[in-house]
Amino acid sequence: MNQPISTESIYNAQATNWLRSEKILLSDFTARPRVLEALGKIKDQDILDFGCGEGYVSRMLIEAGVKSIFGVDSSAEMIAQAQSMAKELKLSNATYTVGNAVSFNQFPQTRFDKAIAVFLFNYLTIEEMTQVMSKVRSLLVAGGTFVFTVPHPCLPFMREESPPFYFEHGEKSYLDGINKTFEGKIWRRDGVPVSVRCVHKTFAHYFEALAKAGFNSLPEVKELAVTDEHLAFDPEFFGPLKGYPLHVLFKVKVND
Template sequence: MKQNIYDNPVFFREYISLRESGVTYNDFVEQPAIKSAISTLKNKTILDLGCGTGQFAKYCIENGASKVIGVDISRNMIEQAKKENGDKKIEYICSPIEDLELHNQKFDLIISSLAVHYIEDYTKLIVKVRSLLHENGEFIFSTEHPIVTARNEENNWMKDSNGEKLHWALDNYQEEGKREHNWYVDGVIVYHRTISTLINTLIDNGFILEKIIEPQSIPSGLEKMPKLVNERRRPSFIVIKSRMLR
């Protein structure tokens, strides 16, 4: 069964409140990194997998994209996107990424921001992405870093008696599969994969790697969220840029 945690009313309320604050890991770490990997948006057709409330889709149009299709499993997210980030050049589709069917359509750039770790069958996802890209098209995605998802336990920072962080615990790294966490609600499921699986699955399906980013915070983030200094000790995210060659 595909998880749709964003339509849980408690989760959705807390998540939207967090994103509207503008003081998040997304704002200062993940989004600057994924945007830095984009070659150009000018006159490009974009597929945004896991588009959320449409902020990135709107960013693409504002920076010259000719068309964006945003896809998200959450009806709450899609309704919010249409209301807050609508544009005649953006089409929103409410569908699980795994079930998406876009006949006779191909894109210059497929992008996915922090959605891949919710997908159980990564290989099937990459095959789908390949089928939807133009020749020489780019696939850029961010996901939770494997050193974050690896351990079966949630409390990974080891602390001293004063509560100061000593080090990050890494375990169960080669044991790929489901991990269950608490994030506003119980039972949030993500899938752990090794870095080699993330990369080799792309290579096996005809992609070439162009960039890998393990981002730290931008300077303004360190001022507003001092705890982001810990990204220097262990990254929360990994961003992978690849290109399809036929």
């Protein structure tokens, strides 16, 4: 039986399709701005960006006034894009390195004010996700904030496999697809699709992993979808997703 292509290979092959300096991907509209909103005050703070990709979100954070960004991603090509853009834009406070979030430990400092993981955990098993959450918890200062986004656990089972966003669940149901990999695609507004995948988890798994990782307060949870503003801006692109839960945003703080 053929082995599935690795996540690194997927992103190395399509890195140029992710590179952007403005909103173009569906989730650039429906999810990433909400991450910045959830982070709150970030001026003069040190931010850890796990699964940073080609650095789009971290460049937004630098523009908003962060002290430094340290980004880690398993795709060498995505990191090369991030480093190239940082050099071109003279972003001396942005550092990007290749690494697997589960095993990476070469951090430039022992504490960060905030951490983000924008669509990272959908590429990890429940066990791997818990390990990364534990690592993030150990790196955050007292009062620090962790914000992450994932595809909505229900989406694969609610939508047919059509643009501009879907996952293939095959014959698996919500409960018997746990820790199984669903392949999918998400579209850019210019019609270009990029491949994504989701290692399926239920809502309960995210709460359980945060507790096991040492976060001792309930997270804030927001279900993200297209808005009336999105529909007014580009009804043809966003219209097929009206009324569907697309992503989930979790925000949790370190209380001690």
